[in-house]
Amino acid sequence: MKLNRVHDLKGQDGHMIPAYLIEPDQPEGGLVLIHGYTDAKDDILGFAVHLAEAGVAVLVPDLPGHGGNMAPVGRAVLDDFEQAIAYMRRYGKVIAAGHSIGGRLSMMTSADAMLALSPSVVAEISPMGKFMFEQLPTPSIREPYSGYVADLLNELGDVPTHDKPCLLLYSARDIPNIIAGTKALAARLPRAQLHEISRNVRPDLQPEQPPLARFLPRWYNHIELKTNAEVLEVAPAWVRSIIKEL
Structure with missing residues (x-):
């Protein structure tokens, strides 16, 4: 398996998209792995290695406004994702x-297929979620x-x-709005598989604790899902199976 930096991936307007490329000896297809909001490619690299071990070449780029991607964060996040998918077509199905x-x-x-880990498909961000994003902003993202x-x-x-x-995977004690949104999304996608991650999740706090304190275990379960041991088993197994069917 080889790990290299990619220097020839560009956005639609020509900006550079920094990325890592992990290649197994004989890749059976390609996969593009995108980090979460406020993260960067380095934060999800471990998960990428596990996915590459399933037999696919894995590209891990920075989204605009994150890491080394100097383009402004905005709708271009989807455009850059599509540029990365086009780049990986050299390996076949993606x-x-x-x-x-x-x-x-x-x-x-x-x-050609999708793997979503605790996707942000919420009807609205909860008050506690808004507090975290507004009052505890991370300096790792350049947001307006x-x-x-x-x-x-x-x-x-909408998706x-x-x-x-x-x-679609979510934690058994994920952020409630994400659990509801993920289930609703799966219900309208005829070929969706829904998997609840129940191992190695943080427990809820007692009801008498302040609302923010009770929200924190859910927040951390969401953030930490990319390193959860059950995810690192289930996701590569699905990738290994589905890439052969495409």
């Missing part, structure tokens, strides 16, 4: 995969203002209905 907003984006692409993610989700629009094979 799976789009992502965590959080990356999971939502994966479901909106032209890929704190809490911009809510407007970005609106700009992106379209399609009949492509897809796997």
Whole structure:
């Protein structure tokens, strides 16, 4: 297996899209893996290695406004995802995969199959979620203002209905709005598989704890899902199976 930096991936307007490429000895297809909002490609590289071990070449780019991608965050996040998918067509069929907003984006692409990990397919961001994004902004993303993610989700629009094979995973104690949104999305996609991750998740706090404290285990279950041991078993197994069917 080889790991290299990619220097020839560009956005539609010509901006550079920094990325890693992981290649097994004989890749059977390609996969593009997208990180979540406020993360970068380095934060999801471990998950990428597990997916590459399933026999696919894995491209891990930075979204606009994240990591080394100097393009402004905005609707271009989906455009860059599509550029990455086109880049990986050299390997044949391509799976789009992502965590959080990356999971939502994966479901909106032209890929042949999709893998969404705790996708941000929510009717609205909860008050506690808004607090986290607005009052505890991370310096790792260059956003126009704190809490911009809510407007970005609106700009992106709904995930379209399609009949492509897809796997949607969420934590048994994920953010409640994400659980509801993921189940609702799976219900209208005829070839969707829904999998609840029940191992190695943080427990809920007692009801007498303050609302923010009770929200934090759910927040961390969402953030940490990309390194969850059950995910690292289920997701590569699905990739190994589905790439042979495409």
